[in-house]
Amino acid sequence: MEATTETAKKKFTKDSLIGDVLKSGPAAVKVIEKHFGKGCFTCPGVKMESISFGALMHNMDPEKIVKELNELEE
Numbered sequence: 229m230e231a232t233t234e235t236a237k238k239k240f241t242k243d244s245l246i247g248d249v250l251k252s253g254p255a256a257v258k259v260i261e262k263h264f265g266k267g268c269f270t271c272p273g274v275k276m277e278s279i280s281f282g283a284l285m286h287n288m289d290p291e292k293i294v295k296e297l298n299e300l301e302e
Contacts, residue, residue: 240297242290246282247274255300263293 240249246268249256260268264282268274279297283290 240279240294242280242283242294243278244294244297245275246277246279249279249297250274253300256297259293259296259300263288 246260246264249260250268257269264286268282271277279293280290282288283293
């Protein structure tokens with residue numbers, strides 16, 4: 229069996245915490261900023277609020293945000 233050095237790409241879901249998404253890299257930060265604004269960066273709620281919750285608060289489709297995040301190349 230051959231060992232691979234390639235790591236599996238993390239997949240986001242609508243239940244992913246916004247704070248975890250922000251930690252994943254600069255490209256993901258840009259997606260969150262695009263959809264939710266800069267307020268997420270200082271809000272203590274990002275540690276417990278999901279993409280789905282943020283989308284609900286901003287009247288957006290969470291699946292669109294998740295799709296965009298999962299298409300990122302980092």
